[in-house]
Amino acid sequence: MPIILPPATLGMLGGGQLGRFFVAAAHEMGYRVWVLDPDPHSPAGRIADRHLVTPYDDYAALDQLAQSCAAVSTEFENVPAGTLDYLDKFVVVRPSASAVSVCQNRIAEKRFLRDNGLPHGPYLEVLGENDLARADADLFPAILKVARFGYDGKGQALVSSRDEALAAFVRFKSESCVLEKKLSLAGEVSVVLARDKHGVCCPFPTAFNTHRQGILDVSRIPAPISDTLCEQAATLAGTVASCLAYTGVLAVEFFVVDDQLLINEMAPRPHNSGHYTLDACTYSQFEQQVRALCGLPLGQAQAHSAAVMVNLLGELWYRNPHNVKAAQRFVPHPALAASEGTGSSGQYTPPPGAPGSATAVSGAHYHEPDWTVLHAIPGLKLHLYGKHHARPGRKMGHFTVVDSDPERALRNALAARRAMGIDDAAS
Ligand code: ADP
Ligand code: MG
Numbered sequence: 001m002p003i004i005l006p007p008a009t010l011g012m013l014g015g016g017q018l019g020r021f022f023v024a025a026a027h028e029m030g031y032r033v034w035v036l037d038p039d040p041h042s043p044a045g046r047i048a049d050r051h052l053v054t055p056y057d058d059y060a061a062l063d064q065l066a067q068s069c070a071a072v073s074t075e076f077e078n079v080p081a082g083t084l085d086y087l088d089k090f091v092v093v094r095p096s097a098s099a100v101s102v103c104q105n106r107i108a109e110k111r112f113l114r115d116n117g118l119p120h121g122p123y124l125e126v127l128g129e130n131d132l133a134r135a136d137a138d139l140f141p142a143i144l145k146v147a148r149f150g151y152d153g154k155g156q157a158l159v160s161s162r163d164e165a166l167a168a169f170v171r172f173k174s175e176s177c178v179l180e181k182k183l184s185l186a187g188e189v190s191v192v193l194a195r196d197k198h199g200v201c202c203p204f205p206t207a208f209n210t211h212r213q214g215i216l217d218v219s220r221i222p223a224p225i226s227d228t229l230c231e232q233a234a235t236l237a238g239t240v241a242s243c244l245a246y247t248g249v250l251a252v253e254f255f256v257v258d259d260q261l262l263i264n265e266m267a268p269r270p271h272n273s274g275h276y277t278l279d280a281c282t283y284s285q286f287e288q289q290v291r292a293l294c295g296l297p298l299g300q301a302q303a304h305s306a307a308v309m310v311n312l313l314g315e316l317w318y319r320n321p322h323n324v325k326a327a328q329r330f331v332p333h334p335a336l337a338a339s340e341g342t343g344s345s346g347q348y349t350p351p352p353g354a355p356g357s358a359t360a361v362s363g364a365h366y367h368e369p370d371w372t373v374l375h376a377i378p379g380l381k382l383h384l385y386g387k388h389h390a391r392p393g394r395k396m397g398h399f400t401v402v403d404s405d406p407e408r409a410l411r412n413a414l415a416a417r418r419a420m421g422i423d424d425a426a427s
Contacts, residue, residue: 001092001197004070004294006030009049011069011091013056013083014076015042017385017395018270018286021278022075023047025286031294036065041388044075056083066090073248073293075269077104078149094197094293095248095268102244103268106147106178113263116243118236121255121262126177132165139181144168147176152393153214158182187256188264189223189230191237192274194288194298197247202288202301203234204281207273209253215393218413219273219309221280222406225256232261240266249274249289272311272395279381279400280307305379306406308413312397314390316369316420366390369420377416379403 004010010026012019015037023033023044035048038055045051050068054061056079065072071092074084077100084097102108113120124135126144135142144165146155157168165179188211193203208223209216223230237252240263244250251271253264274285283291283299291298374382384397399416403409 001295003296004092007032008070008294009034009068010290010293011036011065011072011087012044012048013037013072013074013079015039015044015048015051016075017043017387018075019044020047020385021270021284021286022073022289025284026290029287029290031290034065034069036061043385043387046386056080059086062086063090071293073269073289074100077268079104092293095244095246095250099244099246099248099250100268103266104148106145106150106265107176109265110178112243116239118240118243119260119262120264121183121257122181124179126165126169126179128174129166129169132162132169132179135162135165135179139179140165141182143180143182144172144177145180146172147178152216152395153211156214183255183257183262185255185257186259187225188254189225189233189256189261190219190251190253190271190273191233192249192251192271192277192285193234193237193241194249194285194292194301195238195241195246196292196298197295199242200298201238201241202298203237204274204277204285204301205303206230206233207276209273213393215313215395216272216311218311219276220406220410220413221276221303221307229256229259229261236261236263248292249285272398273309275383275398276307276309276400276402277301277303278383280305280402305402305404306409307400307402308409309398309400310413310417310422311395312369312384312399312420313392314394314396315392316396316422317366317390318392373419374399374416377401377412377419379409379412380416 009032012022012035015035020043026033032049034050035044036052037045040053052061066087072087073094081097081101084093087093102112107125110123141160144157144159159165159168188209189206190209191203191206193201195201205221206223207219207221210218233254240252241250249270251267255262255264270285270289277284280303288298374380380399380401382399387396390396401409401413
């Protein structure tokens with residue numbers, strides 16, 4: 001396939017913040033971008049050259065996308081595999097439907113790791129209640145995770161016995177699940193890499209990640225772990241990509257357990273823990289995504305500074321803690337919320353508290369945070385995703401502090417976080 005050059009049009013399935021950064025990178029490079037996302041307010045749709053506001057399985061819209069775009073990628077792993085398969089008949093699709101289908105289902109993902117001899121923690125496939133009855137007592141305490149549509153810690157339950165696992169399985173409407181042993185983590189790291197169509201692989205520096213309530217909170221480079229572990233993570237991520245015959249940007253999340261790396265999960269797209277590349281690298285993960293999609297040579301993946309990235313969640317918009325609790329009650333079940341603001345029907349539903357929402361939070365004290373506080377911090381770059389409404393737990397933006405000195409970057413990032421009223425207590 002020839003190299004795709006501007007002013008060609010590229011297609012993006014999914015209109016969240018990852019798609020928005022892709023659109024921005026592609027625009028910078030001279031491409032046009034069409035976005036397909038059922039949410040009329042999607043952050044990427046708002047800045048795309050054209051936004052197809054349709055479900056992912058609207059084949060008439062897919063035909064339009066295939067006719068107008070030179071290549072199509074995805075920012076959202078839950079795009080139906082059938083959609084990618086269909087597009088693949090008419091247009092370049094990267095990553096492939098088969099790679100995405102492994103990453104979008106925890107059972108397929110675990111089998112892939114097992115079959116390729118890649119390190120992972122103990123787990124059990126749960127397709128029905130009988131599987132749980134046979135669960136090894138050594139697996140507990142464990143985490144039951146729905147096989148599909150989980151994100152940001154949603155669709156997961158910590159369980160200490162077979163009975164609790166069974167109750168959680170029933171709560172998840174008996175969807176296929178994996179039951180994972182709860183590991184004692186020394187830390188979590190991730191590698192975002194780009195791989196081109198010839199198999200050339202460019203891993204970004206390994207990021208060290210901390211989470212709150214299952215949601216990424218802070219990512220930093222260099223990771224405060226040994227160089228050997230950082231290199232092992234990059235090598236393992238490269239092996240995952242080559243076993244998937246991957247072209248595009250791939251993220252691999254790892255647990256660090258007793259100085260060993262275990263692969264937690266993969267994402268067939270840029271990743272929140274790679275956002276630091278926007279400010280600390282010459283070529284961001286999104287520019288690499290454009291390059292891999294278009295068949296251009298990949299850029300170097302080194303960072304020119306240390307960086308600390310902090311996520312900004314919707315809580316910040318609700319200053320009164322009572323209101324945060326009230327709003328949380330209305331977060332939809334993960335299996336129903338395949339993408340933010342979008343129900344399984346593909347119909348847009350206004351989020352809680354938004355005008356027109358059936359579940360408006362009464363008395364919510366909702367207002368825009370004071371961003372001047374952040375702009376005063378040296379080396380801090382603020383990114384807001386243009387989401388039309390905040391709700392607790394929703395990723396609304398992030399900031400990255402870059403600095404030649406990793407300690408100073410961390411100090412300034414934590415100071416910025418506190419100045420915004422985000423407390424330090426991990427949960
Ligand atoms: P998500 O798709 O929501 O990112 P993950 O499987 O990565 O789902 O889980 C989210 C977070 O929950 C992880 O980053 C980790 O902090 C914690 N976690 C998940 N699985 C385990 C496990 N088996 N043992 C210990 N902690 C876990
Ligand atoms: Mg994860």
